[in-house]
Amino acid sequence: MSEDLVLDPARCALIVQELQNDVIMENGAFAETGSAAHAREQGIVANVVDLVAACRGRGVAVLYVWYIVEAGAPGLKVNAPLFEGVKAGGLVRGTWGAAPVAGLEPQPGDLVVEKMRMSAWEGTRLETLLTGLGRDTIIITGAFTNMSIEHTTRTGADKGYFMVVPEDGCSSTSADWHRASVDYAMRNVATVTTCAAVKRALGA
Numbered sequence: 001m002s003e004d005l006v007l008d009p010a011r012c013a014l015i016v017q018e019l020q021n022d023v024i025m026e027n028g029a030f031a032e033t034g035s036a037a038h039a040r041e042q043g044i045v046a047n048v049v050d051l052v053a054a055c056r057g058r059g060v061a062v063l064y065v066w067y068i069v070e071a072g073a074p075g076l077k078v079n080a081p082l083f084e085g086v087k088a089g090g091l092v093r094g095t096w097g098a099a100p101v102a103g104l105e106p107q108p109g110d111l112v113v114e115k116m117r118m119s120a121w122e123g124t125r126l127e128t129l130l131t132g133l134g135r136d137t138i139i140i141t142g143a144f145t146n147m148s149i150e151h152t153t154r155t156g157a158d159k160g161y162f163m164v165v166p167e168d169g170c171s172s173t174s175a176d177w178h179r180a181s182v183d184y185a186m187r188n189v190a191t192v193t194t195c196a197a198v199k200r201a202l203g204a
């Protein structure tokens with residue numbers, strides 16, 4: 001963990017990725033993967049709600065990244081196991097499952113990015129928004145740590161962004177998958193830290 005982290009709020013954007021009902025809630029489409037249980041273990045909703053409030057208070061741009069498909073998931077290429085669950089009926093626009101979890105609904109001034117792949121960059125307007133906002137440091141939270149979060153973090157680093165991952169603001173399908181990602185995979189592409197440390201770094 002980086003205890004000496006310092007962040008300039010004017011350069012930062014907070015991404016809240018895929019904290020949608022189907023992804024981390026008990027009755028969600030992916031609950032049987034263990035995602036709902038691990039989200040509870042992490043206390044992810046409360047942690048991210050608190051971090052979002054702190055970021056808004058410091059002028060950090062807040063962006064929500066949602067995985068959204070139309071009914072039947074037309075145009076979704078099922079070329080990997082992750083996409084099979086979506087094709088089977090998850091994250092359909094307008095349904096409870098695709099909606100953000102309670103407490104993490106966008107507020108006036110927040111921005112929403114929709115995606116259909118693992119990375120938040122792939123086929124979306126994310127980079128256009130960040131460029132227009134003048135933000136080069138990304139604090140990323142959400143699910144799943146070892147999939148969408150890691151994909152977005154790795155690509156962000158390749159694109160030249162400074163990536164910050166508060167690990168208690170992320171969750172996966174189990175503690176093992178989560179720890180494999182934050183303890184090993186992301187150490188060379190991001191600053192892995194905590195929500196509390198991010199708040200201190202922002203002066204919140």
